Amino acid sequence: MIAYPNVKINVGLHVLRKRPDGYHDLETLFLPIRDIHDVLEIEEAGEFSFDGEGVTWENDLTVQAYRLLKADYDLPPVAIRLAKRAPVGAGLGGGSADAAFALMMLDSIFGLGLGRERLASYAARLGSDCAFFIYNEPMVGRGRGEVLTPFPLDLDAYRIDIEIPQGVSVSTREAYGGIVPRERLTPIESILSRPVAQWRGELLNDFEPQVFALHPELAAIKERFYASGALYAAMSGSGSAIYGIFEK
Numbered sequence: 001m002i003a004y005p006n007v008k009i010n011v012g013l014h015v016l017r018k019r020p021d022g023y024h025d026l027e028t029l030f031l032p033i034r035d036i037h038d039v040l041e042i043e044e045a046g047e048f049s050f051d052g053e054g055v056t057w058e059n060d061l062t063v064q065a066y067r068l069l070k071a072d073y074d075l076p077p078v079a080i081r082l083a084k085r086a087p088v089g090a091g092l093g094g095g096s097a098d099a100a101f102a103l104m105m106l107d108s109i110f111g112l113g114l115g116r117e118r119l120a121s122y123a124a125r126l127g128s129d130c131a132f133f134i135y136n137e138p139m140v141g142r143g144r145g146e147v148l149t150p151f152p153l154d155l156d157a158y159r160i161d162i163e164i165p166q167g168v169s170v171s172t173r174e175a176y177g178g179i180v181p182r183e184r185l186t187p188i189e190s191i192l193s194r195p196v197a198q199w200r201g202e203l204l205n206d207f208e209p210q211v212f213a214l215h216p217e218l219a220a221i222k223e224r225f226y227a228s229g230a231l232y233a234a235m236s237g238s239g240s241a242i243y244g245i246f247e248k
Helices: 061-070 094-109 115-124 130-135 172-176 188-192 208-214 216-227
Strands: 006-018 024-037 039-044 049-052 078-083 139-143 147-150 158-163 232-235 242-247
Touching: 006 094, 006 130, 006 188, 006 232, 024 158, 024 188, 039 094, 049 061, 061 078, 061 094, 061 115, 078 094, 094 115, 094 130, 115 130, 130 139, 130 147, 139 188, 158 216, 172 208, 208 216, 208 232, 216 232, 216 242
Parallel strands: 049 078
Antiparallel strands: 006 024, 024 139, 039 078, 139 147, 158 242, 232 242
C-alpha cells in the first residue's frame, strides 16, 4: 500500500498556559496542505525492515506507529519505505503526518477496524499534532493539540504560498524559550470567522517574537509576503516555514 502523507500549517497558535505535566495548553487551527507530501509504502514482509531517505529507523515515527499497534495486536512483520519530500524542522508536521498515515495504513492492511476515533487516540500518543492527520481536514486544536474540533474554513478563493528558508531549523526548545503564556478573551473560532483580511494583528502565532529575534530572516519573509499583497501571513508552528494567504 502506498500513501502520500501531506503537511499542515497552523493558522494562529496561541499559547494559553503551562500545564502540570510540563506541556502547554494551546489553541490553533490545523489546515492541511496537500501539495507538499512524503511518499510512504507499507507491505507485509517476512521480516521487519525500514528504508527511509535520510531517516534512521530508530527515531522514525512510522516505526513507532507500527510498534504501538503491534503491542496491542498480533501484527506480522512489515517493510516500510519512506521517501521524504516534506521539509524537516519547518513547523509543517511532516513526521507527524507520516505516523498518522502509517497507523491508518496498518489498520487497513490488517483489517483492524479501529475507526478514526481510536486511530486518533493512538496517534495522540505519538505526538501532539499526529491526531489531526487522522482527520486531515480543518480542525481547531486545543490541549497539546490533540483535542480536535472540526472548523468549516473555506479558503477556495485564496492561494497559500509557503516559503521555507534554507539552512534555518527551529527547535522546540528554541521556540518555547522565554514564551509567556496568556489567556485569550476571544476564542480563536471568533477570529477565524471574520474575513481573512481582518486576521492580521488578531490571529497570532505566539512563537514568532522569540523565533524572529533569533532568526530575523523569517520576519523579513513575513513582511515580504505582506508587501506582495498577502491578506495574512504568519509562521507555521514553531517555524521555520512562513506562509502568506493571497486572493486568487
